[in-house]
Amino acid sequence: MLPNVTLTPAAAKFIQRVLRFSGLPPTAGFRLLVSPGGCSGYSSEFSAEAALQDGEQLLEVQGLRFFLPAQSRLLLDGATIDFVETPTQSGLSFSHPGQSSCACSSAESTAPGAAAGVTKIDVGTIARGRPASAALAS
16 A cells, blocks of 8 residues: 655655755655654654665655655655754655654654654755766766
8 A cells, every 4th residue: 555645845845855966766765764863753764776675665745756765655644844954954854744843852853844753864865956977976
């Protein structure tokens, strides 16, 4: 079963950039590995990949191809994926309607409207406007 996932415009733009600057063919996809992250919600890893791996299924959302393993499909069902950028962090965030956040003192605070579980990334590595090969050369 494929999950019902909603992408915000910011998340769609971010994922499009990752895929565009990956240097992979247009049939490439966004591999998204999501796992429970305790009090902070979800943690995730992602990469641009040329093809599905064994055990993954293809999910297309807003014309974007996602390569999802079984655990990610279960955790993402009903989720909204957003891209959050603040002065101290940037990355994907995941939220489910009606899900309350943890109130323990060890939980990291997040930006208003952002779900816990933001995956920190260096947005500069996406080469803002330049193909990945040009970014490596500079």
